[in-house]
Amino acid sequence: MDRAVWETQYKKQCYKPVMQNYAESLLKHLAEHAEEVHKEFVGQLDAFLQSLCLLQEHKKLGEVQTISISFPYTLLDSGSPILLFEVYSETAPFMERAVLSREFSVSWMFSGWDNMLKELKEEAGRQGMNSVIRMPYIRSQAWGGARILLSIFSGIIKYHLYGLEEMRSFQELKKAEEFSLTFGEYMDWQRTIFRLRPELDIFFCEKDTDLRFCSFNDVWYEEKEFDALVLDDCRFEQCTFKNCRFSEVSFRDARFLGCVFHDCRFENVILNGARFDGCSLERVRMEGIRTNSFSKDNTAIEMPQGMTEWLGCFWGGVTLIKSDFSAGRFRGCQMEQIHTEECRLPESFYSEQ
Numbered sequence: 001m002d003r004a005v006w007e008t009q010y011k012k013q014c015y016k017p018v019m020q021n022y023a024e025s026l027l028k029h030l031a032e033h034a035e036e037v038h039k040e041f042v043g044q045l046d047a048f049l050q051s052l053c054l055l056q057e058h059k060k061l062g063e064v065q066t067i068s069i070s071f072p073y074t075l076l077d078s079g080s081p082i083l084l085f086e087v088y089s090e091t092a093p094f095m096e097r098a099v100l101s102r103e104f105s106v107s108w109m110f111s112g113w114d115n116m117l118k119e120l121k122e123e124a125g126r127q128g129m130n131s132v133i134r135m136p137y138i139r140s141q142a143w144g145g146a147r148i149l150l151s152i153f154s155g156i157i158k159y160h161l162y163g164l165e166e167m168r169s170f171q172e173l174k175k176a177e178e179f180s181l182t183f184g185e186y187m188d189w190q191r192t193i194f195r196l197r198p199e200l201d202i203f204f205c206e207k208d209t210d211l212r213f214c215s216f217n218d219v220w221y222e223e224k225e226f227d228a229l230v231l232d233d234c235r236f237e238q239c240t241f242k243n244c245r246f247s248e249v250s251f252r253d254a255r256f257l258g259c260v261f262h263d264c265r266f267e268n269v270i271l272n273g274a275r276f277d278g279c280s281l282e283r284v285r286m287e288g289i290r291t292n293s294f295s296k297d298n299t300a301i302e303m304p305q306g307m308t309e310w311l312g313c314f315w316g317g318v319t320l321i322k323s324d325f326s327a328g329r330f331r332g333c334q335m336e337q338i339h340t341e342e343c344r345l346p347e348s349f350y351s352e353q
Contacts, residue, residue, distance in 0.1 A: 006132045011141070012132075014123040019145045022116040026149070030108060030156065037108045038160045041083075042167075044104040045069075048085045049169035051102070056174050061087075061099070065176040068093035069157070070186035071106075073146045076113055077139060080352035083105050084186055091180060094187050109153060110146065119140060124296060147185065154183045154272070158193040158253060162275070195233070202229060272327070275309045284314045292344075 030037055048067075055061035066088040066266045075081055083106045086098035117138060124133040145293040161181070164170055178197060184190035195213035202211060215235045232252040246269050253273040261281045268288040291308035308328040315335045326344040333352045 003132060007137075008127055009127070010124060010129055010133045012121055013127055014129070015141055015145075018116065018120050018123055019142070022112070022119075023145070023149060023152075026111060027152070029111065032107070037156070040106070040108065041157065041160050044083065044085070044106075045161075046167060046169050048102055048104075049173055050165070051168055052087065053172045055100075062089075063174045063176040065089050065179060066091055066093055067114075068098075068182070068190060069183045070190075071109065071150055071153070071184075072186040073143060073150060076110055076143070076146060079114065081109055081113075083109075091178070093182060093190050110149070113142075114144075151191075152184055154191045154193065157183045158191075159273075161194055162255070162342045164194060172298075202226065202231065271308045272310060276311065276313050278312045280314045280316075281318050282314075282319075284315075285319045285321070286323055287321040287322070289325065292324050292327035320345075 016135045028140045031275075037224075052061060064087055068086045068088060070084045070086065070093075072082065082103045084101060084103055085146060086101040088096065088098055090096060097098060108153070116302075117323060120138050120142065121130070121135060124130050124138070133322045141165070159296065164181075175196065180192050180196075181194040182190040183193050192213070197212075197214045199216060200209075200211065200214055201219075202214075202216070209229075211229060211231050211234060213233045213235075214231075216237070216239055216329045218238045220240045220242075221244050222240075223242075223244070225245045225247070226249055228248040230250045231254055232250055233254060234251070235257075236259050237257045238259065239256075241262070241264050242260075243263045244261075245265045245267070247265075247267045248269070249266075250270040251272055251274045254271075254275075256279050258273070258277070261284050263283045264281075266284070266286040266289060269286070270289075271289060271291045274291075308325070310328065310330045310333050312332045313330075313334075315333060315338060316337075317337045318339075320340045320343045322342045324344045325348070326346060328346050328349065329353045330346070330348040338353065
């Protein structure tokens with residue numbers, strides 16, 4: 001049999017099911033141990049930021065423009081995976097040499113990787129492929145799966161960065177204008193997971209304006225229409241929206257703290273990974289809302305986001321129509337006079353009522 005045929009069969013009969021099972025079990029494990037993951041990662045970041053502050057205090061480091069957190073996935077075979085923290089004076093990592101770097105061993109990423117490779121080899125043997133499909137090929141193919149998982153991990157890292165601005169070491173760090181923090185593969189792709197931006201008035205912005213990571217504090221919008229804006233990763237604090245309409249707006253990974261929505265309409269709005277803390281929604285109508293990158297009407301999996309969370313919020317007279325809240329989580333919310341039609345809702349939604 002031609003080798004190309006063997007490889008096709010291996011990918012279908014061995015690689016795909018084993019890798020899928022591994023990914024599912026790993027992500028389940030990370031969800032069950034989220035507190036330990038948070039403690040480890042945030043502790044590493046805090047230690048790195050403290051070291052930067054110390055260098056700045058001794059005039060050995062200027063303002064920081066970019067911090068890159070990378071995973072060299074080729075180190076998976078060494079059995080000692082690390083996260084590499086690097087400082088750059090430019091906005092794009094790897095375009096020049098890092099100003100400084102530091103390695104941290106990481107226990108939670110790719111846990112059980114060696115066992116998964118062993119399982120792939122054993123499965124290839126059971127399928128009668130071991131004379132052709134050997135471990136070097138198995139490892140090289142598995143790296144492709146590692147890169148996909150790394151993209152998912154970027155969403156996990158981003159989630160655990162919530163509250164970064166309240167971290168003392170981050171506050172003391174001297175940062176350049178529009179400081180950014182990225183995560184990804186070493187010497188390859190990087191995803192921006194945090195960025196400092198000046199405050200803007202979104203009502204006067206054009207549709208193609210880059211608004212990601214902007215902050216809006218104590219603003220009041222009344223009888224305004226927001227159409228086709230990308231407000232991913234934005235932060236809204238103590239903002240009020242009265243009689244406003246949001247149409248085709250993207251709020252991926254946005255944060256709302258103590259915000260008020262009165263007599264507002266949300267139409268075909270994306271809320272993947274958004275978080276609402278202590279917000280109030282009264283006489284709000286939501287139709288065509290999405291919280292799930294894996295929803296039935298979405299065949300392509302987008303850049304991963306976390307759960308859409310509603311924490312300590314008040315919902316009064318809210319109407320939900322043809323919306324997908326299946327990737328949502330409700331905790332400590334108060335709900336009154338809620339009407340739903342043709343919606344996908346999580347169990348936590350019903351337990352709050």
